[in-house]
Amino acid sequence: MHRNPRAVIRAAVSLTLPAAAAAAALQTLPKATPSPALGAWRPLPEAAPLGSVSRRRAFSSSAADYGKDVDDVNRKFAEAREEIEAAMESKETVYFNEEASIARDAANEALAAFDALLARLPPADADALRRSMGLKMEQLKAELKQLED
Numbered sequence: 001m002h003r004n005p006r007a008v009i010r011a012a013v014s015l016t017l018p019a020a021a022a023a024a025a026l027q028t029l030p031k032a033t034p035s036p037a038l039g040a041w042r043p044l045p046e047a048a049p050l051g052s053v054s055r056r057r058a059f060s061s062s063a064a065d066y067g068k069d070v071d072d073v074n075r076k077f078a079e080a081r082e083e084i085e086a087a088m089e090s091k092e093t094v095y096f097n098e099e100a101s102i103a104r105d106a107a108n109e110a111l112a113a114f115d116a117l118l119a120r121l122p123p124a125d126a127d128a129l130r131r132s133m134g135l136k137m138e139q140l141k142a143e144l145k146q147l148e149d
Contacts, residue, residue, distance in 0.1 A: 069117050070129070076110035077136055083107070084143045100147055107144045111137060 083106040087099035114137050118126045 066117065066121060066125070069113075069120075070133075073110065073113045073117055073133070076106070076113050077140060080106040080110040080140055081143070084140075084147055087147055103147060104144065107140055110140060 080103065083099070083103035087096065087103040090096045090099045114133065118129060121129060
């Protein structure tokens with residue numbers, strides 16, 4: 001915002017109206033008063049360096065403590081899905097039993113990591129994590145069951 005909004009208004013009015021009409025219009029403008037809501041001018045905080053962007057989780061301010069654990073569960077989930085997909089592709093081949101065993105182990109590891117993380121979190125954070133990742137874990141269970149059939 002301009003330091004003197006009244007000067008901006010004067011300039012705008014003088015450009016749009018003839019000189020006599022502009023003088024009359026300027027007389028009707030209200031006097032500028034400082035707004036108590038704006039407060040005093042403060043400098044902006046210094047920007048953080050580009051490489052130091054902090055990652056925030058949606059479920060809590062204390063989630064930074066568990067960020068690596070959540071990332072680990074997500075990594076294990078992705079690995080388990082890949083193993084299940086590989087096992088499904090090898091169905092009706094001689095490699096299926098070995099692929100299915102690897103997929104079962106990977107899925108059980110991901111589910112165990114998720115359950116262990118839920119057990120360590122405070123109840124509010126555990127509920128938020130369950131809401132954000134619970135469906136993925138149920139999907140993993142369903143894919144594992146489909147592999148067994």
